[in-house]
Amino acid sequence: MNDSWIPANEAGRAKAMDQALVTTDELPTMLTRLDRRGRRSLRGFSLLEMLAASAVFLLLIGLVLKMTQATADSWSSSTGKTEGFRDARAAFATITKAVSQATLNPYFDYADAGGNFRDQVSSASFTPTQYIRRSDLQFITGKSLVDAGVQNPVSHAIFFLAPLGYSLEANYRNMDGFLNACGFYVFYGEDPAMPARLSGAIPASRNRFRLMQFLQPTENLSIYDVSVTGGSANWRNTKWFGSALARNSAPVSQLAENVVALVIRPKASDADEAKATATLAPDYEYDSRDPASAESVNQLPPVVEIVMVVIDDTSAQRLGNETTPPNLGLNNLFQDASRLDADLSELEKNLGAINGNAAGNKIPLRYQIFRTEVALRSAKWSSQ
Incomplete structure (x- = not known):
């Protein structure tokens, strides 16, 4: 065949086709050679490789899920803590706001040797000293101020x-300076605002630790x-709030x-405490009318x-709904003001269920x- 008329590029392609032609006898050898040359790029994964890849x-999925769960738990914890407290x-x-406004409205007056003021004895026999x-x-x-009128x-x-x-x-609500009797305490039991007909009912019954405010109009x-x-x-008693607390219609509300x-720890200023030989209220007891x-x-x-310790509602539910206060070790704590930090540390161990x-x-x-x-604000402390 005379192919001198074919352009150079066509001739090149024809030559390549001729070289690619093989006989039937040469085919097995060629297939084997191609298989050996192409094994690395053409073959599939082995079972071992598939298992390793899986x-x-x-593992990656597990790590991602763990990170997602940790993020969700952190968000839930921070949100729950904010909402719960x-x-x-x-x-x-x-x-803190109410306590800062406490007042005694003190003044100075003449008294005799027995501490009696002039309006307590006859003017004829009064000798001011x-x-x-x-x-x-x-x-x-103090620690036992509401025992008579409050349960638990x-x-x-x-x-x-x-x-x-x-x-x-x-008519009096615009009189901001009117005097009120105020107080705060904690008890364990049902909400005192609950109607009597629901008291003890299920699920209305809900025994909890409750912070209460006493506020007398x-x-x-x-x-x-x-x-x-x-x-x-020179009277000294607690009837002005004790009698009111004992009534069914006590002026109290849950905070x-x-x-x-x-x-509650009354204390002197840091400078005065440093100079003093004794703590102002070593047993947390303070009474301005104690002679x-x-x-x-x-x-x-x-x-x-002021120190206040609070648990969240989920924790309260885990303590159950018993009619008596759960034992958190409070009876032996906060008796000695010098041990305040140590008592708080012990209470934290109790709440955290630390071993022992x-x-x-x-x-x-x-x-x-x-x-x-x-x-x-109204304190005008004097050691005289």
Whole structure:
């Protein structure tokens, strides 16, 4: 065949086709050669390689799922903590604001050698020998202040007078300076605002630790009543709030649930405490009408340290719905002011169900501690 007329490019293609032609005898050899040359790029994965790849893939999926779950848990925890302790945070702000406004409205007056003021004895027999502080009000903190009128009280309580301007009378509600009796305490039980017909019913029954506020309207203020003072300027009792708490229609309201402890520690300023040889309230007890305490009689403490320990509602549910308070070891705590930090540490172990905790608690509880020092605006502390 004469192919001199074919262009050079066509001739090249024809030559390549001729070279590619093989005989039947040469085919097996060629196939074998191609197979050997192309094995690495053309063959599939072995079973072992597939298993290894699947394991790596599953591991990556597991890591991604774990990271996603950790992120979700973190979000849920932070959100739950914010939501769960929102009421407690607001309640703590209410306490600190009210306590900062406490007042005794003290003044100085003449007294005889027995500490009696001139309006307590006949003017003919009154011989003034001293000029001392006097007050018609009271500021009191302690551990057993509401035992008589409240079932299952927990930890500390505080009661005082403050110009909060609270009144049930519409005509008085713009009088911001009106005096009110105020107090805060914790108890365990049902919500006192629950109707009596629902008390003890299921599921209405809901026993919880509860932070309560006592707030007596101005028009019902009883601290000046003869039933409280007995006609004496040196009276000392707790009838002005104790009697009101014992009534069915007590002027109390719930500030927050799940407050397991309220600690009230009256104290002097840091400078005064550094100079003093004794703590102002070593056992957390403070009574401005206690004549045995010459330093604090008719005086407000300059500072009140307030500690509030709260668990979230999920933790409260895990404690059950018993009619008696769960044992969190509180009975042995917060008796000695010098051990406040140590007692808080022990309570944290109890709440966290740490092995060997003093309460023997085995249920880990999520909790938060609120702590601050409140300066009393009306305090005019003097060691004289």
